[in-house]
Amino acid sequence: MLAKWGIPAAALAACVLVGLASGAGAEEQPTLPSVPVPPSSVPTLEWPGTAPPSGDFGDLKPTRPSEPAESTGAGGPPVGHPLLPESVNVALKVERDGSLSVTEQVFVRARETMTRHAPLRIRAGDDRDRVFTIRDVEVTGNGTTEVTGDEFVMRLGEGATTVTYQVDGAVTDVAGHQEVRWQVASGWDTDVRLLRASFIAPAQPAAVVCLAGAFGTDSPCRSALADSSQVLRVVQEKLPAGQRVDLTVHLPAGTVGANARFDDIGTASAFALTTAGAMGLGALVLLLTGGFVVLWLARGRDARALAGAAGQVELLMTGDGGRVAFASPDGVLPGQVGTVVDERVDVADVTATVVDLAVRNYLSVRENGPAEWVLVRRNPPDAALTDYERAVYQQVLGDVAEVPLTALRVDVGAVRESLYTDVVKREWFARRPDHDRSLWSLVGVLLAVAGVAATVVLALTVGHALLGLALVVGGLGLALGARMMPARTRRGSVLVQQIRGLLNYLRTTEAAAIPAEDREMVLSRSLPYAVVLGEADGWIRRFAGLDAAADGTPGIYWYETGDPAGFPARFAAFLLALDGALGR
Template sequence: MLAKWGAAALVAGVLAVAQPTAQPSPPPGPTPGQPSLDFPVPPSGEPSTEPSGEPGTGPGAPPSQIVPRSVNLALRVEPDGRLSVTEQVFVHGVAGMTRHAALRIRAGDRDRVFTIDDLAIDGNGSAETTDDELILRLREGVTTVKYTVDGAVGDVGGHQQVRWQLASGWDVDLRQVRASFAAPSPPENVVCRAGRQGSDTPCESAITDHGQVLRVVQPDLPAGERVDLQVTLPGGTVGANARFDEVARPSAFAITPVSGIGLGVLALVLVGGFGLLWLARGRDTRATATDIGSVEPLVEEGGRVAFASPDGVLPGEVGTVIDEHVDVADVTATVVDLAVRNYLAVRRTAAGWTLVRRNPADAALTGYETAVHTALFRDGPEVALAGLRVDLAPVREDLYASMVRHGWFTRRPDRERTRWTVAGALLALVGAVTTVVLALTVGHALLGLAVVAGGLGLTVGARLMPARTARGSVLVQQVRGLRGFLRGDLAAVPAADREMVLSRSLPYAVVLGESTRWLAHLAGLERVYWFEGDLAAFPEFLRELDAAFAASGQLR
């Protein structure tokens, strides 16, 4: 009998040795009403790769749910409002994975603040928290991280909202994010968003199962993007612990990167614009700054000496070429020139100064000279300076037009100034409105002020916009030389030609401010043909004529 039992024992022992060791079985599925990681950890704790055949086949193959760079989470809201979180991360590759999860999330004009407690890690890596981040540094293998979140539950309009970002701040693309969420009461509403911060893209799947456990699935999440879960529970389900910090908004007029770039661009535009303007005006600046000698305007014709202006410029045009404005002095000099050329005479009577028409306007007069002649003698052959009112608008228009017609300016200087002044004013107005709008909305109001400054700069620079042509700049130099002639000695002028030379050059002396010196030369003459009175009273005539034209209000 003993021999038989001994033999049986020996056979059993041999069979026991030959029998393969049993494989560990996966843990049972999730208990209803409880969150779970939804898949077991591989038996060896080592990272696994899928075999070449069907997933999950072959001896020792891991469950099919485990894929490289996957994150599984189990979340549960505790009665006191804390959120218990278990994260299981499958890291594949020696480079590892790192997560910087923000613990401050913008919520309107405030920051929602979360706190991490009871942080523990089981696996190949490290975990830590700072005031603003949860930081995970994981290496190859499957690692489980557990922690609780304080600040996830808030009371909102008779309900409670639980918010936590299931995945955020990972430095690699995640192939799969899965999460299960359970709370003491079933969810009333679920909002799950995936993608960049602030995006409204819904998660791939967020479904509550028969056990009232919410299960979320999000495949293919790019590095740096987030899965943001917000679950609404009935009011009073758990303790509320949400915390918010008011965000100190910078002053609307603070220097920010955006406003700094805008100010830099404005500075470049202003510097570049004024640089181009300086180049355009450089010829004019050199023309007025260059020291130039006296210009000799006297010419001999048939044995007689006559006066000839540079480039044929008329007295009324001289002032406009120099200062780019039609002034009262330009029209006054034109009246004197018309008297010298025998189109009118200046007479002094007991009642005051009177202009007398001698010849009608003809083809020898330019457009603006004809306009002056017509304005003076519109009501008869004689006009008294006392109470004289004339329409000088046609004079101004024709005189500006003659600047372009003669090729001294590329464009009418008055219209060019007006165009740029209006553009600058409109730009400043747009900048002012933009400043107000930005200050009341997104900030960066300095951008609006930059536009205002640009508009004001354009308005100031508008006075310099009209650039003379090369011919105009040469004429400016010649006119300056003409002033030297007017200040010189006329001893070389023959006596027979003195009256004509002095008279023809007097209008130029008037417009260039040299009339007093020039009248000293005329005082040696007994009389002049165009002035009926004592030449000593000529300055008085000029003052009253200037006053009469200034009273029109059309010239400065």
């Protein structure tokens, strides 16, 4: 029996011993993480990276895989691994000058795309950013790349594509050693099914930190460890879109040239022209341009009315019996003229209205001395007066029979409310000019204040403070442009042109062209319009030789004075006194 079974038994025992010895030896070798096995039909790409000289990694404490590692055969890195759809292979190599050579191999599904927006500016503390630069980009396959101010963009189509490039700014000197940092994966617009990366350097790493997940998190990678050839390898499965794998490797001091660049994000750099800042300024320019174009179109009708030649306006009408009388264009009253022209109610508008009430026999002006005038009630207000004229009458006389100018007290605010309402009712304006100006001025000021606050907050936090300044400029522009709002209606623009004709009438009409018996009436009825348009002195001088008794009554009917010949000089003094009284 021994002779019969001895040889087979010995062979079996030898196999068992060899198997045990082989198993013991395998426990001493570092293992690689397991990866999903794709179908045999997909393309294969070589695992990137070449091994540095063999040796011990010293204090390197890599992240270990949580699953049993697959066999690597002879102990080297697996080669010819099939590349899964939506998976990425990355090879990193630190050069002697400190630049980082990167090769990315990406496999994109058929009829799909993958895009990566890799940030080139990463927060490196509370007050500074770490800045990377990309150069010497080459693409093999179906893809394009672009380097913007703060991003490296890769746009890849279906199939396998390889992108190689150089990174400057990855190496920095820190407390007796060097750190190499690069985000191996970041900014992909789709989930990355499997990421595999290799890292080699002129010296053996002393430590490694590999983080995976959303920006700012500290979750470790799936695995980061050295294989038997001492190449640092990283594996990360199922990386969600937008998340990153951030790799930091410590090297001995002086291993390579340090080239890291940091930008302060204090006040100075916060106002740097970044992509976001440029977009904000561009949007501001478009908004301001569009706003002023709209405003220009809305007010173009006014501009043409003011710039064009004054049209002929028939203001002197001949009635029955050949008598000549003055009639204003579109029935506009003196107080309304000033409001329509400058879009504001001011003292001159009220002064002209008081004179007009006197001319129309609702009150009279009595001269008691060289600088003493009294406003005297003649007729009560009736249906012929507008609401704002009633307001002026009530403010001037109230319930008394007369009031000296020295005692006159008028609330111009009450008149202003009625007059603004009146010009809107007459359809010379679409809305109250004062309300529109106030509203847009307030919006502009609030926008500017919000811009100042945003500028301070952005300058002290994330930067892009130019966005806040854009709000400030836009708010100030809106506040300044508010005085140009609103545009008059078409009817208001026509009236402005007619008022220019009225002004031309006041400057060119001669008293001799008017019948003597009608001169006093024409002088008087036109005078309130001359007052509001600043032509009172010139208009009265043209009637210097007026015969006040030519109409059959002595003196100027609404101005009570002992010397009618001195009316022009004394009326100018009266206007100054009335303006002063109304302005109190």
